[in-house]
Amino acid sequence: MELDSLYQEVILEHYKRPLHKSLKANPTIQVQHINTSCGDEITLNLHTDGTVIQDITWDGIGCSISQASTSVVSDLVRGKSVGEALATIDAFQAMIQSKGADTGNEDVLGDGVAFAGVAKFPARVKCALLGWMATKDAISQSQSKNER
Amino acid sequence: MELDSLYQEVILEHYKRPLHKSLKANPTIQVQHINTSCGDEITLNLHTDGTVIQDITWDGIGCSISQASTSVVSDLVRGKSVGEALATIDAFQAMIQSKGADTGNEDVLGDGVAFAGVAKFPARVKCALLGWMATKDAISQSQSKNER
Amino acid sequence: MASLDISSIKRDFPILSRKIRENNRLVYLDSGATSQKPNSVLDAERDFYTQHNAAAHRGAHQLAEEATELYEGAREKVASFIGADVDEVIFTKSATESINAIAYSMGNAQSGSRFHISRGDRIVVSEMEHHANLIPWQELARRTGAELVWFKVTDDGRLDLTNLSELINSRTKIVALTHQSNVLGTINPLEDIVKRTHEVGALFVLDACQSVPHYKVNVKSLDIDFIAFSGHKMLGPTGVGILWGRKELLDEMPPFLTGGSMIETVTMESATYLDAPKRFEAGVPNMAQAVGLGAAVDYLSAIGLDVIHSHETELTRAAISGLRTIAGLTIIGPTDMTLRGGVVSFAIEGIHPHDLGQALDSYGIAVRTGHHCAWPLMRRFKTVATTRASFYLYNDLDDVNALVDGVERARKYFVER
Amino acid sequence: MASLDISSIKRDFPILSRKIRENNRLVYLDSGATSQKPNSVLDAERDFYTQHNAAAHRGAHQLAEEATELYEGAREKVASFIGADVDEVIFTKSATESINAIAYSMGNAQSGSRFHISRGDRIVVSEMEHHANLIPWQELARRTGAELVWFKVTDDGRLDLTNLSELINSRTKIVALTHQSNVLGTINPLEDIVKRTHEVGALFVLDACQSVPHYKVNVKSLDIDFIAFSGHKMLGPTGVGILWGRKELLDEMPPFLTGGSMIETVTMESATYLDAPKRFEAGVPNMAQAVGLGAAVDYLSAIGLDVIHSHETELTRAAISGLRTIAGLTIIGPTDMTLRGGVVSFAIEGIHPHDLGQALDSYGIAVRTGHHCAWPLMRRFKTVATTRASFYLYNDLDDVNALVDGVERARKYFVER
Ligand SMILES: Cc1ncc(COP(=O)(O)O)c(C=O)c1O
Numbered sequence A, B: 001m002e003l004d005s006l007y008q009e010v011i012l013e014h015y016k017r018p019l020h021k022s023l024k025a026n027p028t029i030q031v032q033h034i035n036t037s038c039g040d041e042i043t044l045n046l047h048t049d050g051t052v053i054q055d056i057t058w059d060g061i062g063c064s065i066s067q068a069s070t071s072v073v074s075d076l077v078r079g080k081s082v083g084e085a086l087a088t089i090d091a092f093q094a095m096i097q098s099k100g101a102d103t104g105n106e107d108v109l110g111d112g113v114a115f116a117g118v119a120k121f122p123a124r125v126k127c128a129l130l131g132w133m134a135t136k137d138a139i140s141q142s143q144s145k146n147e148r
Numbered sequence C, D: 001m002a003s004l005d006i007s008s009i010k011r012d013f014p015i016l017s018r019k020i021r022e023n024n025r026l027v028y029l030d031s032g033a034t035s036q037k038p039n040s041v042l043d044a045e046r047d048f049y050t051q052h053n054a055a056a057h058r059g060a061h062q063l064a065e066e067a068t069e070l071y072e073g074a075r076e077k078v079a080s081f082i083g084a085d086v087d088e089v090i091f092t093k094s095a096t097e098s099i100n101a102i103a104y105s106m107g108n109a110q111s112g113s114r115f116h117i118s119r120g121d122r123i124v125v126s127e128m129e130h131h132a133n134l135i136p137w138q139e140l141a142r143r144t145g146a147e148l149v150w151f152k153v154t155d156d157g158r159l160d161l162t163n164l165s166e167l168i169n170s171r172t173k174i175v176a177l178t179h180q181s182n183v184l185g186t187i188n189p190l191e192d193i194v195k196r197t198h199e200v201g202a203l204f205v206l207d208a209c210q211s212v213p214h215y216k217v218n219v220k221s222l223d224i225d226f227i228a229f230s231g232h233k234m235l236g237p238t239g240v241g242i243l244w245g246r247k248e249l250l251d252e253m254p255p256f257l258t259g260g261s262m263i264e265t266v267t268m269e270s271a272t273y274l275d276a277p278k279r280f281e282a283g284v285p286n287m288a289q290a291v292g293l294g295a296a297v298d299y300l301s302a303i304g305l306d307v308i309h310s311h312e313t314e315l316t317r318a319a320i321s322g323l324r325t326i327a328g329l330t331i332i333g334p335t336d337m338t339l340r341g342g343v344v345s346f347a348i349e350g351i352h353p354h355d356l357g358q359a360l361d362s363y364g365i366a367v368r369t370g371h372h373c374a375w376p377l378m379r380r381f382k383t384v385a386t387t388r389a390s391f392y393l394y395n396d397l398d399d400v401n402a403l404v405d406g407v408e409r410a411r412k413y414f415v416e417r
């Protein structure tokens, strides 16, 4: 059934037991992102030395898609270099916005490929992207902070 | 043909040789009226002692309907008492706005009955009324001037 | 009271025979957002275009005459539908434009005008307003220095009127309230509020988006000053709204949109303006949409708003009692049917509205989820979103049962999996 | 160049087989006021309502997704039609609203914003503007204390550009001009004016109501800042207009109409707004009309604007040379075809335009008479009204001949009787 193609087991798993959902103190950067069409919001703390993503923790309320997706990204990019992290986010965004054409590379996106089905539900694309865009925003803010 | 029902001979006659179309000096009241949808305008001078319409003269530019109609009213109400004049104008207005139901009483409206056909052309009703409404306005202004 | 022959009504709405997702029957429970359209409305629009289309009020040829007559005929229909005089009815593009029109016109008023508003003056709204009846007033307050204050909402979803005479005081210029909440379904009691508004010399604006389509609203007996509603929520086309105002107010109110067909005379330096309604209808109007709305009004009137209202009350009662049997489900808003209309918001433990809506959609059931353009109200109820089902004349008890069953099935899908 | 198969085009427009007055063929020469609509536009609207109708951007259910896709698809079509980026295209209700939107947004801008306008600043228009591109600027000038100045018009109906660099000076904030006069048919040369406008740091607004429907207009190559036009003059439905602006300008410009679907966050006190185009589309949009306009753009593009333009040029040339054979007739506006489009105004000695229009109507010929919402231009030509014939792709030489014969017949009726 179509619903199952959206709500993969692994998504519901992340939704019920989200990773890193507890803000760690003293972040390099904190960002807040809101899904303006439904009101969902997350706060995300990024810890980085400018080269490597050391930690990502977060909190917020939202649907299973946005919560699970934030859980996935927070786990996936920690420990990665800034460049690698941004490339991973771009790959996820490309998949989600491909209207189903791009089903994602599991080697790059890990559990993120479970969200491939979201591409067929345009109204949910923003949900799936919420945490990823927040992460991207936090990284780029940390970079420009570094440059100053 | 339908056009002839609108442009009666008597209307074209008044259009070509309009009556009282030359402003007489020192009016009791002067009014200017404009047809806002086409830009036609007339200036109308009313001479009255408060009881009787002594003279109505006018000038302006406009279509055959508005010019002829102003010619008719200026000739028709001169010499009438104020009350009679207003009643005549009301009768004309009723005919014009009747959508064809009221063809007008020649004893009351004189040449004015030639405009009965206008009622079937809603866009021209305003043209036919321009001079009549100006006359009505001038009379009522002269009345309130009198009361002061 | 006559009851509705729903299966014959459904046949008038072609979209209701559409299939959704995997061949499900469409159960459309989102009329609060926008209603579906009967064939008669679509036919009226098409007939306008294929037989009479021309610029109304701007030509002496036959088509222009006919277009004018149809457009003005639609105005008469709408006027009699709400108990107004024909010259008091202004066609806008939407309720949103109607409300903005009042706010901007007030902003345009010179000092001395009864519409003039400035620092020290007050605008009163409520915590349950749709953004369309909140932000235009915030912006007017910002532009003029006036103060925006608001009625609070009680825990059971009613206006808290305990401070009525403090909120509406001698500094108040305008009170703008919704007739029925698009989230809670609450129908607000207007009498005392309108009385107090006029006592202090202020103007009362009613956002009737959720009322006029569903039950009889008479602007004269409500004794209000302005009303705003949208055609698309009452079987009419998109792209047409109504602004009604009392004639003597409209004639005094400065224009909002300016341009062709609303002027008396124009020079390069300045212009003078016609009376209402023309003063407020600049440009070639949304003629086909007005004509379509006229046909919608005919359709609603032929059935009768009393019949429609009691039908919706029956469905809403059934929906509320059905939904309440579901584990973890809370109705947000009054459950007493005398206080509410056919819009039902609810929350269910452990399932986000977005997920619930998605599951219902996969069963063919269309509901609205989110903040419903009433974000402050969401905060008031300490949530970010609700799920909302809304009913109209083409819904029946099968639709209600589909909703209740669908919610239970979704609960199992998310909570018990 | 390919030429048009007019008889097949005429079949696409059902209204063209209507009979007028006493069983005359309809000769519709009033497309400058509003155009007729092909079946494909009416079908697109109906398909929207009967298959996909729901509130765009406001629901997660399938119909709402489809409605959103169709509405946004229409935006893409319009964007590519005028060479714009998709996020730069805003759906309004009309060109009139589009122009008012810019004027009111500027009025809303705080000091420091590049849109802010105040005493001492200048707004430049011309003597040939439609009221829709004149009065909004008069009102903005009145509200802000800015000064309104204007280009004069030469005896042969062109913009008098001799004082270009005095009119547009360092105090100028905005220059708002029509692309083609709706009375004279003059196509204004924009290059030098736009260059001068940007030299002094002002913004250029183009009223493209009479150009976009008839020939290729590319907003990027014109290097302008804003454009406004109406759907109903380009085969589209009534109730939809376009405002295009450069993205970086739109994102800086304060909102105009406020309400739902244009907000980022909302509290009772204040709100923040989304980027363009959403920032400028408050409320449930005119979805069906936008979709219909998309179909109109498809129809025009399939035929090709170059083909349409050269067809209209041919008709206009024939009309002008035919009309000039009539005793006492004067063309008002340029007669050189390189300077003009397919709108022809004329006067005829001894016959008032209203009477001429009435006579033509009785023969089945629909033209426009009056001041054409350009009253100052009428004064410039020392008249109160003209008669105007305007052509579009569905007209042919038979229509032109009917016009010329009709005018001669009317002349005999009034002058020689
Ligand atoms: C040159 C010009 N500008 C503006 C307008 C106004 O367009 P609308 O009435 O569709 O808003 C028109 C048409 O009436 C026009 O011809």
Ligand SMILES: Cc1ncc(COP(=O)(O)O)c(C=O)c1O
Residues within 6 Å of the ligand: C032, C033, C094, C095, C096, C097, C130, C132, C133, C178, C180, C181, C182, C207, C209, C210, C230, C232, C241, C373, D260, D282, D283, D284, D285
């Ligand atoms: C209570 C209320 N007010 C205002 C509006 C705005 O209506 P529209 O979007 O049609 O302008 C709506 C609907 O969205 C509503 O429900």
